[in-house]
Amino acid sequence: MTGVRITAWLEERIDLxxxxxxxxxxxxxxxxxxxxxxxxxxxxxxxxxxxxxxxxLTLYYRPSGEEAYESVQFIMTDVQFGWLVRxxxxxxxxxxxxxxxxxxxxxxxxxxxxxPRELTWVTGMLLFGIVLxxxxxxxxxxxxxxxxxxxxxxxxxxxxxxLVGHTLMRLxxxxxxxxxxxxSRFYGIHIAILPALMxxxxxxxxxxxxxxxxxxPPAIEQAHRxxxxxxxxxxxNFLLRDLFGWFVTLGLLAALAAxxxxxxxxxxxxxxxxxxxxxxxxxxVFMFQSLKYIPAKIGPFEGEVLGVLGFSLGGLLLLLxxxxxxxxxxxxxxxxxxxxxIGIIAYIVIFTLLGxxxxxxx
Amino acid sequence: MPEQQPEPxxxxxxxxxxxxxxxxxxxxxxxxxxIVYPILKYLVPPKLAEPTTFSVTLPWKLAELKANxxxxxxxxxxxxxxxxxxxxxxxxxxxxxxxxxxxVQYREERQDIWCACHNGVYDxxxxxxxxxxxxxxxxxxxxxxGDQIIVxxx
Numbered sequence: 001m002t003g004v005r006i007t008a009w010l011e012e013r014i015d016l017x018x019x020x021x022x023x024x025x026x027x028x029x030x031x032x033x034x035x036x037x038x039x040x041x042x043x044x045x046x047x048x049x050x051x052x053x054x055x056x057l058t059l060y061y062r063p064s065g066e067e068a069y070e071s072v073q074f075i076m077t078d079v080q081f082g083w084l085v086r087x088x089x090x091x092x093x094x095x096x097x098x099x100x101x102x103x104x105x106x107x108x109x110x111x112x113x114x115x116p117r118e119l120t121w122v123t124g125m126l127l128f129g130i131v132l133x134x135x136x137x138x139x140x141x142x143x144x145x146x147x148x149x150x151x152x153x154x155x156x157x158x159x160x161x162x163l164v165g166h167t168l169m170r171l172x173x174x175x176x177x178x179x180x181x182x183x184s185r186f187y188g189i190h191i192a193i194l195p196a197l198m199x200x201x202x203x204x205x206x207x208x209x210x211x212x213x214x215x216x217p218p219a220i221e222q223a224h225r226x227x228x229x230x231x232x233x234x235x236x237n238f239l240l241r242d243l244f245g246w247f248v249t250l251g252l253l254a255a256l257a258a259x260x261x262x263x264x265x266x267x268x269x270x271x272x273x274x275x276x277x278x279x280x281x282x283x284x285v286f287m288f289q290s291l292k293y294i295p296a297k298i299g300p301f302e303g304e305v306l307g308v309l310g311f312s313l314g315g316l317l318l319l320l321x322x323x324x325x326x327x328x329x330x331x332x333x334x335x336x337x338x339x340x341x342i343g344i345i346a347y348i349v350i351f352t353l354l355g356x357x358x359x360x361x362x
Numbered sequence: 363m364p365e366q367q368p369e370p371x372x373x374x375x376x377x378x379x380x381x382x383x384x385x386x387x388x389x390x391x392x393x394x395x396x397i398v399y400p401i402l403k404y405l406v407p408p409k410l411a412e413p414t415t416f417s418v419t420l421p422w423k424l425a426e427l428k429a430n431x432x433x434x435x436x437x438x439x440x441x442x443x444x445x446x447x448x449x450x451x452x453x454x455x456x457x458x459x460x461x462x463x464x465x466v467q468y469r470e471e472r473q474d475i476w477c478a479c480h481n482g483v484y485d486x487x488x489x490x491x492x493x494x495x496x497x498x499x500x501x502x503x504x505x506x507x508g509d510q511i512i513v514x515x516x
Contacts (some may be wrong), residue, residue, distance in 0.1 A: 175410060176409075
């Protein structure tokens, strides 16, 4: 009853018709690949959890070399439900990257990036880059041994870029070395700069998705040539299914946080050796493992410089896929780009597994 | 239709407009630069003065060190590594791996210097012998005075 009255009150003042009309008209195509449509929404849901838990963490976290570790320890041991908030933040971050990767590669393999959705793909790839940077910057904030060396190596890799590398590394570190100044800087990046960028680009991404509707894979479009595809209304049918998925994820997050609270480890010590078995977060492991295999010198070039350039080139290639894949732009099948996509996925999976399974030396 | 010659007055007006546009455009450009320049400069961290100490006296006595062992110490703002070989010889290097700057450690069982980050290995002369490190570890000079160990830039 109250809801109706509030709507009527609003309706008297603001014309809600365009919004109602838009929601009423929005439909989701139903076919055998419809399941992939849920992953974007799932990523968005996990991002909302990150914002909420992240805001809560800022109330106790102190970004400096002297206090960061102790403040996270305080959150984990003294603050009521602090362990829960921090563990959900960490678990949700990892699940978010996973969902984002599934979303990205499902969009790739169903060629949803093709004309007219090039900009949606480009904004999506930018969001992916921002999310990885979120992960990288957030990882340092507890200031423990693992995060210290991960940041040292990560920023050193950025320093390998020809010409701009050194400046970039100093910009990231807030000095020549990874110190408390880096913690302060990463904190600013993590809670202000990245959220601002993310909000702007995410708004554009979502606007494009709403404006253009869901893409249907070319194979399915062709099979239904001339016949309209089956659809379901977005509201409430699809949204209720979305909600169901989110609810299950929320349960999963709570279970993970309760059964396996995120560890804090040892406080960072710049004058201790890197511990055996050190590795970055799982989503960087494939790059980390590749760097282990690249020899020190390849011809006249330093191995790691070539490695870094190779990964940057790979990222750039992925960003520009809609413009390189001319066949799918005109609705034709594009086996070459399909194989490239499958190749990238296989590379990431194999090198990630190697990172965990290859015998670690001590 | 016969082409109309632009009247000299129009040309003057056009010229005036171009000048005003140029002035407006360039002043907006200068405004933009004067805002962005300090921001960019602000982002670049200032150079801190390097500690000027030339030598460091290690916090351990010579007699405390076992043969076939290694310890990390602070040398200026970076870590160094002191190794006592199984023959009892002392050696010191910068402990910063030449690959991606992780801190190396001494492995007693293999008697080498190892970086856990990307599995780089150095021998006891600091030479890179396997894995990705491109260069040997930077050697540091050692000076033993009685029971005290003093480390200097090599």
